[in-house]
Amino acid sequence: MAGFFDGAPATEASGLVGFSGNRIDRRSEHRSADSVAVALRDAAARLYLLRGDKVMLAAEGQPLFGSADATALGISAGKAVLLGWADEAPRLAAAVPDAATIDEAATPLIDLRTLASTGGVSPEHLGALAQARSLLFWHGRHGFCANCGARTEIANGGYRRDCAACGTQHFPRTDPVVIMLAIHGAGIDERVLLGRQLQFPPGMYSALAGFLEPGETIEAAVRRETLEESGIRIGRVRYHASQPWPFPAMLMIGCHAEALTTDIQRDATELEDCRWFSRAEAEAMLTGTHAEGFKAPSPIAIAHRLVRAWVER
Amino acid sequence: MAGFFDGAPATEASGLVGFSGNRIDRRSEHRSADSVAVALRDAAARLYLLRGDKVMLAAEGQPLFGSADATALGISAGKAVLLGWADEAPRLAAAVPDAATIDEAATPLIDLRTLASTGGVSPEHLGALAQARSLLFWHGRHGFCANCGARTEIANGGYRRDCAACGTQHFPRTDPVVIMLAIHGAGIDERVLLGRQLQFPPGMYSALAGFLEPGETIEAAVRRETLEESGIRIGRVRYHASQPWPFPAMLMIGCHAEALTTDIQRDATELEDCRWFSRAEAEAMLTGTHAEGFKAPSPIAIAHRLVRAWVER
Numbered sequence: 001m002a003g004f005f006d007g008a009p010a011t012e013a014s015g016l017v018g019f020s021g022n023r024i025d026r027r028s029e030h031r032s033a034d035s036v037a038v039a040l041r042d043a044a045a046r047l048y049l050l051r052g053d054k055v056m057l058a059a060e061g062q063p064l065f066g067s068a069d070a071t072a073l074g075i076s077a078g079k080a081v082l083l084g085w086a087d088e089a090p091r092l093a094a095a096v097p098d099a100a101t102i103d104e105a106a107t108p109l110i111d112l113r114t115l116a117s118t119g120g121v122s123p124e125h126l127g128a129l130a131q132a133r134s135l136l137f138w139h140g141r142h143g144f145c146a147n148c149g150a151r152t153e154i155a156n157g158g159y160r161r162d163c164a165a166c167g168t169q170h171f172p173r174t175d176p177v178v179i180m181l182a183i184h185g186a187g188i189d190e191r192v193l194l195g196r197q198l199q200f201p202p203g204m205y206s207a208l209a210g211f212l213e214p215g216e217t218i219e220a221a222v223r224r225e226t227l228e229e230s231g232i233r234i235g236r237v238r239y240h241a242s243q244p245w246p247f248p249a250m251l252m253i254g255c256h257a258e259a260l261t262t263d264i265q266r267d268a269t270e271l272e273d274c275r276w277f278s279r280a281e282a283e284a285m286l287t288g289t290h291a292e293g294f295k296a297p298s299p300i301a302i303a304h305r306l307v308r309a310w311v312e313r
Numbered sequence: 314m315a316g317f318f319d320g321a322p323a324t325e326a327s328g329l330v331g332f333s334g335n336r337i338d339r340r341s342e343h344r345s346a347d348s349v350a351v352a353l354r355d356a357a358a359r360l361y362l363l364r365g366d367k368v369m370l371a372a373e374g375q376p377l378f379g380s381a382d383a384t385a386l387g388i389s390a391g392k393a394v395l396l397g398w399a400d401e402a403p404r405l406a407a408a409v410p411d412a413a414t415i416d417e418a419a420t421p422l423i424d425l426r427t428l429a430s431t432g433g434v435s436p437e438h439l440g441a442l443a444q445a446r447s448l449l450f451w452h453g454r455h456g457f458c459a460n461c462g463a464r465t466e467i468a469n470g471g472y473r474r475d476c477a478a479c480g481t482q483h484f485p486r487t488d489p490v491v492i493m494l495a496i497h498g499a500g501i502d503e504r505v506l507l508g509r510q511l512q513f514p515p516g517m518y519s520a521l522a523g524f525l526e527p528g529e530t531i532e533a534a535v536r537r538e539t540l541e542e543s544g545i546r547i548g549r550v551r552y553h554a555s556q557p558w559p560f561p562a563m564l565m566i567g568c569h570a571e572a573l574t575t576d577i578q579r580d581a582t583e584l585e586d587c588r589w590f591s592r593a594e595a596e597a598m599l600t601g602t603h604a605e606g607f608k609a610p611s612p613i614a615i616a617h618r619l620v621r622a623w624v625e626r
Contacts, residue, residue, distance in 0.1 A: 003498070003499035003500075004496045004499075004503070004569060004571070004623065004626065005496070005548070005549045005551065005569075005571045006499075008549045008551060008571075009549075010549075012532055012549070012550070014530040014531065014532045014533075015530075015532075017530075019528070020530050020533070022528055022529070022533065026526065026537060027541070028523075028526065028537070028541060029541050029542075029580055029582065029583065127528065128528070130527075130528040131526070131527055131528025131529075132528070133528075134527030134528055135527050135528075138527070141459060141460050141481070142459040142460070143459070143460070143462075144457060144458060144459050144460065144461060144462035145459070145462075146454060146455040146456070146457050146458070146459045146483075147454050147455070147457065148457060149456075149457035149458075149462040149463070149464070150462070151462070159526075168454070170459075171488075171524070172526070172527050173486045173488070174488070174489055174525060174526070174527050175484075175486070175487070176487055176564050183316075183317045183318070185316070186316035186317075186319075187316075190316070190317070210341075211484070212487055212564060213339065213341065213444070213472075213485070213487070214443075214444055214447030214448050214451070214485050214487050214557070214559070214562050215332070215335055215440065215441070215443040215444025215445075215446075215447055215448075215557045215559065216335070216444075216557055216564075217327040217328075217330075217333050217554075217555045217556060218327065218555040218564070218566070219325055219327045219328075219555070220327075220333070224339060224341070228340070228341060228342050229342075236318045236321045236322075236323075236325070237325070238318070238321060239552040241530075242530045242531040242532070243530060244527070244528045244529055244530060246527070246528065249527050251489050251525060251529075251531070253531070256317060256318075258317070258318040258321075267342055269342065270342065310317065313317065
């Protein structure tokens with residue numbers, strides 16, 4: 001009898017999207033109250049430093065700093081989070097305090113999306129920066145207990161916040177989002193559904209997407225979101241790939257979806273346009289050669305990979 | 314050319330798990346400030362009433378009540394959430410106030426897990442109750458703004474809480490959890506990895522599982538959690554099914570995973586035991602006929618479906 005994974009592709013679709021190159025060894029079972037302090041005493045410890053969505057780069061263009069650099073910016077051990085280890089050296093992250101002045105000539109601040117699309121740093125760094133950005137955003141917005149309103153304190157290496165007043169423990173959140181390419185027909189009549197949000201760059205069309213809600217399966221969320229945004233009914237759903245999307249902390253769950261209908265009833269509050277595209281059109285959109293200037297999202301986006309996987313099939 | 318979904322199974326694996334039978338039409342794009350009040354004025358409106366994990370049942374064993382029943386228990390419109398519509402009638406949910414006395418002879422309170430495993434109510438109700446339970450738990454624990462500590466108010470039909478003090482909008486959370494069946498070998502040597510948590514019923518073994526963390530793909534979380542809990546290294550990962558798990562608000566993401574190693578290094582803080590099982594053993598565990606009394610989780614659990622899909626392949 002053949003093995004369960006015989007015939008499964010050796011290349012993982014989730015490995016092709018932006019922010020998926022994280023190689024940090026998280027050792028999540030070994031986090032403790034003094035994880036960050038112990039890690040910072042290791043001379044080999046290095047930190048990612050962020051201000052909101054922006055990443056600080058060192059002189060040589062790399063995003064890592066020593067603990068002395070962090071201290072000089074006013075970052076205390078109690079403000080850092082321990083991402084894990086890389087080559088047995090602790091790897092941390094911290095937000096640069098608002099009060100700190102940054103010499104942007106020496107250490108420029110570059111937007112994380114820009115870093116991802118220009119390839120300015122390695123996929124390993126981008127993955128770790130996604131982890132850092134999501135965690136730091138959560139700490140920045142969760143200084144108080146949602147259960148009782150008291151101040152909370154960072155705990156467990158940055159993977160928890162504790163409320164001393166009511167005893168509630170709070171954990172970082174990750175919001176699952178379904179993103180789906182609806183496919184209708186077969187052969188030369190096969191077409192895919194793409195939509196435009198108002199804030200997209202001119203000509204860009206992408207896969208429909210929306211937050212998965214409490215009490216839904218992935219497949220149910222794909223059907224609901226597609227129906228709500230486009231009026232198209234979905235039959236079978238096939239998982240393709242997932243992606244961490246650190247704006248601020250999403251898990252993108254990418255699927256192909258079987259369209260059972262073709263009559264688009266667009267939700268005008270969500271989408272500026274929504275239409276069917278042929279394989280030839282979609283291919284031209286991926287390569288930037290569409291006659292009308294339409295284009296697909298950049299290769300770092302999971303929507304790009306959903307379209308490409310269908311085009312190249 | 315064949316269609317993209319030719320050969321895809323007509324039966325959806327996610328449709329076989331407990332709590333996946335939700336048929337509520339959520340109409341998420343049409344929620345507004347007065348959604349709940351308008352819905353409650355509809356004579357056809359019906360509510361699910363919960364106290365923590367327990368569901369109130371009406372005399373005929375069904376979990377639906379009219380708005381007069383809710384009012385009699387001291388539930389105001391401002392405390393209910395609008396799940397959506399069923400057969401064009403509004404379907405809501407509310408927590409029974411602590412102060413309300415319930416006549417359990419007339420309207421018994423039954424634990425949601427018990428209802429799910431005994432099949433006391435329909436799959437449609439169980440799915441809606443999962444949605445209700447996750448939402449109501451979130452409201453119960455999020456009366457204050459995590460950003461500034463002020464009190465928040467329910468908004469948008471129960472799908473948001475707003476802070477008037479700092480303007481932050483808070484949304485219900487759903488926590489992605491990976492649950493995976495590691496498979497090693499092929500043919501008669503093929504075996505799967507199952508573990509026991511201390512709190513499991515005697516003899517029960519299940520698939521390993523853990524929370525997906527910020528900055529991870531599903532596949533990376535499967536590899537990390539398996540390695541951390543069992544020491545087993547994972548190669549390819551194949552998504553199988555997902556499940557809403559309302560204790561309190563998880564999205565279970567079920568995968569099969571290719572084990573590359575066999576030497577178990579168990580994390581004793583997470584697992585009381587962890588071992589390899591043959592197909593014959595796993596089959597006996599599913600049917601409750603294992604010679605040593607080992608058993609798999611119940612059919613409502615996604616872990617049961619991961620094991621069964623492998624056994625029946």
